[in-house]
Structures are given as C-alpha cells and as structure tokens.
Amino acid sequence: MVLKMARPWRDPRTGIFYLRKKVHESLRPFMGCGMYKRSLRTTDPNEALRRFPDAMAEANAAFELARKAKEGCAQLNARDAQQLAARWFADERKRLEQSGEWQRWLVIGRGADGEEADSLSMHMDDDKQRQQLLENLVLPAVADMLKTQGQAMPAPKTKLHEQLVQVFTTHALDLSEWALRNWAAAGRYVPAPVIAPYATTSVEIHAVEASKPSVQAMQRKPGEAIDILTANPAEVFLRDVLEDWAKHGKTGRQSYPVKTVRKYEASVQRYEALTDNPPMSSIDRPTGTAFKRALLALEGDSQLSPITVRDTLVNLGTLLNHYSTQTGHLPHSLWRNISNKIVEQQHTEVRDEWTEEELTKLFSLPVWRSYALPTAKNAGADAAYWVPLLGLYTGARITELCQLRIDDFSEKEGYWMLRLAVTDEAQSLKAAASWRDIPLPAELLELGLLQYRADIQAMGQEWLFPAVNKSAQNNAGGGVSNWFSKMKIAEGFRKEVVFHSLRGTLNTQLARKGIPLEMRCKFIGQKPEGGVNVTHYTKLKAKDLIPTAEAVSFAFLNLTKVYTKPVWSAV
The missing domain is CATH 1.10.443.10 (Intergrase catalytic core)
Structure with a gap:
C-alpha cells in the first residue's frame, strides 16, 4: 500500500497554494472549523513546497493544543500570555544584571565620539530590524516559556499567537530601553521597569486541581505531625508550615522568641478563620488578596488596626517563603508587596x-x-x-x-x-x-x-x-x-x-x-x-x-x- 503524502493544495480560482487538513469532528468545537486551512501566499509550486513544512509544523501545533483542550487540559489565555512575558522579563533582567551584557539588547554603532548605542524601539520603523527582533529574540523566548507550560507554539494569526507576540515584543522593547539606560550609566545601577507580579497560569491551576489530596489526606487534621519536605503540597497546610518554621528557628538554628512565635500563631489563626484554609497546592496571589480584603472588612470588636493587618500579611508571607525555600513547591515572594500602602493610606488621611x-x-x-x-x-x-x-x-x-x-x-x-x-x-x-x-x-x-x-x-x-x-x-x-x-x-x-x-x-x-x-x-x-x-x-x-x-x-x-x-x- 502506498501512503499518500501531504502536499500543498492549489485553489483553482486564484492559483494560490494552501495547506489544508481535515479536522476530526471531536476537535471541531475546540478549533472552530471543519477544515484547517492556511495560505502559503504564493502561486509558485516550488516556493509552495519550500514553505509547506513550516506551515505543517504550525498546523500540528494547533492540533496539539486542540487535543489538550479536548482532554481537559487548560489552555493559555491573554492573562497567561502577560504572566509568561513577565516571567521571561524577570529571568532575562536577572541574567543581564549578573553579566552586564547590555549590548545584547542594543543596536551598537560608531559615532564621532566613539561607540554609540540605540534601543531597539528606535529601529522599529525598519521592517528588516523588526523582523529580526521577532525571529531572533521574541519567538524563541515565547517558545521557551511555552515549554515550561508543556505547550506548543500556537499557529500564526491565531488569537493566542498574536497575544504572545504582542506582549513579549512590548517587554523586549522595555528591556532594551532599560539596557540602554544601564549602558549609559557607566556602572551605576538603574532600576528595572515594574512588571506584573507572579501569578499562576491556567495550565498551572489545572495541574494543581489534578493533584488535589486523596480522601485519606483530607481526613488528616491541620497541625498533625507531617514532614513538609516529603509531603504532597495538597496535604500541607499553613499551620504545618508554621510549625516547621518555628522548629528551624533563625539562621544558625537559634530559636525564635516565644513572643514572635505567638504573633505568627495569631496570624495563622486569622487566616484559618477568614478562609477555607486551602492547602499549599491551592495558595496563590489571589488567595492573599482575598484574605487582605477580608481582614480590612472586619468591623466592631473584630476590627483590626491597619498595622495589625499589615503585620498579619507580612507574617504569612514569611511562612510561604519558608515553604518555598524548603521545598521549592511555591514561587518565592508569592505575596510580595501585598501589604503595601495599608498603613500609608491611614497616615494620608490624618x-x-x-x-x-x-x-x-x-x-x-x-x-x-x-x-x-x-x-x-x-x-x-x-x-x-x-x-x-x-x-x-x-x-x-x-x-x-x-x-x-x-x-x-x-x-x-x-x-x-x-x-x-x-x-x-x-x-x-x-x-x-x-x-x-x-x-x-x-x-x-x-x-x-x-x-x-x-x-x-x-x-x-x-x-x-x-x-x-x-x-x-x-x-x-x-x-x-x-x-x-x-x-x-x-x-x-x-x-x-x-x-x-x-x-x-x-x-x-x-x-x-x-x-x-x-x-x-x-x-x-x-x-x-x-x-x-x-x-x-x-x-x-x-x-x-x-x-x-x-x-x-x-x-x-x-x-x-x-x-x-x-x-x-x-x-
């Protein structure tokens, strides 16, 4: 039997070649069509054959995303695109700060006074420069970050592809502007632009949901003895982290003062009373934001001072950082700056x-x-x-x-x-x-x-x-x-x-x-x-x-x- 190889299809009306691939009925709700069709933008048969493999790779990626959606795996969205771009920016910023190789993100030339540099944004009117930025920096960065999510590159012109290219390009230009300021600062540190705080993506949330604890694990009461290093994050509660933190003590194994431990204990008690006390696998930044709002909404005898609200959030952030450092299961500084401006707002009023x-x-x-x-x-x-x-x-x-x-x-x-x-x-x-x-x-x-x-x-x-x-x-x-x-x-x-x-x-x-x-x-x-x-x-x-x-x-x-x-x- 001879296998029929996929080849470009020529539209008899226009002569333009296309890639066409039938979509199985089970995937149609996720791809929005019965026939996947992409133009190769040429009427030349040889050129169509040259472009066909790249178009087929993009098609395969689009079908893979649809299959993942059909199997119940989460798909990335616009919010996730922003988050992945922010993570990439943070990683690249750290590498630049350590290496000082600012010129990697600059256009270097020679002027009358010696070596000169421009940011990438100064050359975006040039189609060739813009395409080089896309192919050499943006798309490889997008692909690398998608790999961390177990995701394939979406097909060009799809909504997700356009969102990813847009936000990564914006961050790349910001990175170039920051690199230019550092390059001109002659060794003096220039603060980097503010980026979106760390947040879990749809794919990561789905993975957490899939790792929810078993019935036996849920029967364990928070605070019962458990080794947070080896336990599933879905079985570890904030009180467990508190006990491990208190056991470790300060640097050099010096114990925390009893007064300090009691303050942290009080913070955990407030958390348990105002939330459904989720395990470590379900704690993210929105959890902290919701808890802050609950603290600020307390009234009457239960009302807390702004300083107490701030200290409570700082204490719990310390515990989460301890869990992150010890296990690596949570991003470090997950609740960073979540308590900002609470006390300052009170001061502003008076x-x-x-x-x-x-x-x-x-x-x-x-x-x-x-x-x-x-x-x-x-x-x-x-x-x-x-x-x-x-x-x-x-x-x-x-x-x-x-x-x-x-x-x-x-x-x-x-x-x-x-x-x-x-x-x-x-x-x-x-x-x-x-x-x-x-x-x-x-x-x-x-x-x-x-x-x-x-x-x-x-x-x-x-x-x-x-x-x-x-x-x-x-x-x-x-x-x-x-x-x-x-x-x-x-x-x-x-x-x-x-x-x-x-x-x-x-x-x-x-x-x-x-x-x-x-x-x-x-x-x-x-x-x-x-x-x-x-x-x-x-x-x-x-x-x-x-x-x-x-x-x-x-x-x-x-x-x-x-x-x-x-x-x-x-x-």
Whole structure:
C-alpha cells in the first residue's frame, strides 16, 4: 500500500497554494472549523513546497493544543500570555544584571565620539530590524516559556499567537530601553521597569486541581505531625508550615522568641478563620488578596488596626517563603508587596505639616539641645538625634535614612553629596524616583554630621547608624519610627504630625522660596505630575540641585552644634 503524502493544495480560482487538513469532528468545537486551512501566499509550486513544512509544523501545533483542550487540559489565555512575558522579563533582567551584557539588547554603532548605542524601539520603523527582533529574540523566548507550560507554539494569526507576540515584543522593547539606560550609566545601577507580579497560569491551576489530596489526606487534621519536605503540597497546610518554621528557628538554628512565635500563631489563626484554609497546592496571589480584603472588612470588636493587618500579611508571607525555600513547591515572594500602602493610606488621611512653633518645640527637647539620647533600644542610639534632622533638611523617608551607609557620602566639586540608593541587600527604596544624589544642606554640616560619619567610620563600621536593626519588619526605619511616634505622643504633639510630615514641611518651605516643582521633587525623591515637568525632571543631575540645597534653612530653630562623639559603641 502506498501512503499518500501531504502536499500543498492549489485553489483553482486564484492559483494560490494552501495547506489544508481535515479536522476530526471531536476537535471541531475546540478549533472552530471543519477544515484547517492556511495560505502559503504564493502561486509558485516550488516556493509552495519550500514553505509547506513550516506551515505543517504550525498546523500540528494547533492540533496539539486542540487535543489538550479536548482532554481537559487548560489552555493559555491573554492573562497567561502577560504572566509568561513577565516571567521571561524577570529571568532575562536577572541574567543581564549578573553579566552586564547590555549590548545584547542594543543596536551598537560608531559615532564621532566613539561607540554609540540605540534601543531597539528606535529601529522599529525598519521592517528588516523588526523582523529580526521577532525571529531572533521574541519567538524563541515565547517558545521557551511555552515549554515550561508543556505547550506548543500556537499557529500564526491565531488569537493566542498574536497575544504572545504582542506582549513579549512590548517587554523586549522595555528591556532594551532599560539596557540602554544601564549602558549609559557607566556602572551605576538603574532600576528595572515594574512588571506584573507572579501569578499562576491556567495550565498551572489545572495541574494543581489534578493533584488535589486523596480522601485519606483530607481526613488528616491541620497541625498533625507531617514532614513538609516529603509531603504532597495538597496535604500541607499553613499551620504545618508554621510549625516547621518555628522548629528551624533563625539562621544558625537559634530559636525564635516565644513572643514572635505567638504573633505568627495569631496570624495563622486569622487566616484559618477568614478562609477555607486551602492547602499549599491551592495558595496563590489571589488567595492573599482575598484574605487582605477580608481582614480590612472586619468591623466592631473584630476590627483590626491597619498595622495589625499589615503585620498579619507580612507574617504569612514569611511562612510561604519558608515553604518555598524548603521545598521549592511555591514561587518565592508569592505575596510580595501585598501589604503595601495599608498603613500609608491611614497616615494620608490624618497627616499634616509641622508648624514653626511645633518644630521649635520638637528640636528644643534635650535630644537636640544637649545630645541627651534616649536609652530605648529601638531609638537607634545616635540615630535618634540625626535621623529627624536629616528628615527635616532632606525630606528623605525614615527608612531611606536609617539604612544609610558610610559610603553613601561623597565630596564632589567642593560639595558633599548624599546618595540614596540600593547598594546592599539590607537596603530598599520605595519607588524609582527615590533613587537620587542630593547636595547636603550647609546647616547639617555645621551641626557635625560629617564629623559623626568620620567617627563611626573610624570605629570600623560600614553603616551610618549601626544601632539600627535593619532586619526589622518595617525595613530599617521600623524601630526609629516607633520610638519617634511614642516620643511625639508623650510630648503632646498633634496626631496629624508624624515623621513623614517633615517631608511635606520641607517641600512647602522650598516652594515659598521659589524653588521649581521639578527641583523640589528631585531633591526629596518624588515623581512630579505632568508631562513637561516629568521630562525635565528625569534629566536633572545632582549638581543641578545645589541651589535647592542652599535654599534649605531653618534658622528659627536656633540649633547649635552639641555633638562631640558617638554614643554608640561596639561593646
């Protein structure tokens, strides 16, 4: 018997060759047709034969997707396309950060001043360049990410194919723009664009559903002894993870304090009460979002403060990260930033600026008049004196200040500069606009800030405030913020004025002195509104802010230098 080989079919009316393949009746509901037909876009028989194998490969992929859908396997959708592109972007970003091979994503040329570079988006009007981007970068990336889902490349011109190409191309162009900024930054780190957070795809959700626990597993009560390393994720509950986390303890096997374990226990209890307590196999980011909404919706005696809601989410995120680290069954940082802005929203409603009278009263306290520092551990020793002053004179956030390193200070062209950036894993910044270099106002220098820095450096320290606990739950500023708030209440200040109010107070003072909006925003680390302002703002350099720094003055405080030596000691 001679097997009939598939060959191009010629339309007798137009002479154009096509690939035609009959669709079995069981697959028609999933492919939407009875005959799969794709044009080879040629009337030349030889050219049709050359194009036929690629078209057949695409057809086979389309049929494979339909068969998977028929068998109950999940199909990818537009949301999944965005998620896969975001994952690819995150992986490629990490590789670039480690290798520094920015030119891989740039168009490099030679100019009058030497080597020049353009981003890929500058060449998208060129059909050849656009096709090269598609064939050399986008389509291979799509294919690789589809393999992680056990999916074949969908046929061209299908809805999913177009969605994948569109979102991957957008991310590729963003990656190129970021690479160009890093290439031009000459070694200084440039933050990457924000991407969609990690979320499970339809295929992964289907896989989880298929691995749901057996009847015997469901009969096990949460909290009963179980080894989370070997157990099926469908049989492991959050309480099991809590017990394993408490058993492991801190780095070096040091046990957690009983008080800390009880806080985590309370967080798990709230989770169990407000959810159906799903096992690890069913926990994803939407689970955390729904739980946050349930916490915020509590009323009456059950109502929780915004701080308690935030801490609950942070605690559970820590447990999920522990499970991820120990087993690899969950993506790390699954609930990352899910608690953001909960406390800030409350502060926004009541926050006001400090008046001159209030600032005078504050900085007349013994801390600033005689360097009589508080003994409370969370005050951070010398940080209690310097951090509020830095907050007033620079407008920086409390965490930005508490995490400063000795090498964040430098002298350039006769001016001392302060760098607010992330150069250590213990540092963090709130937004891209927070990255900045600013000149230090003269009054800070007159109070002995540089002398303090030199004294701490001479003691062998890398951090400006070594007494500050940078592993605190609210980043480096958590402890000092807590001390400042309690001190403020004890001294009878209004609840509307908080540490963050110093930022607004400085902004208003500079505005009254005629400093332009974009200069003020660049100095305090805030992105301004408005197209023209934003465009000019992004081009400002540290030296452009010298007039702004020179305008910072609070002469009415009558502050004098009281610093002589650090209170902190390594003993």
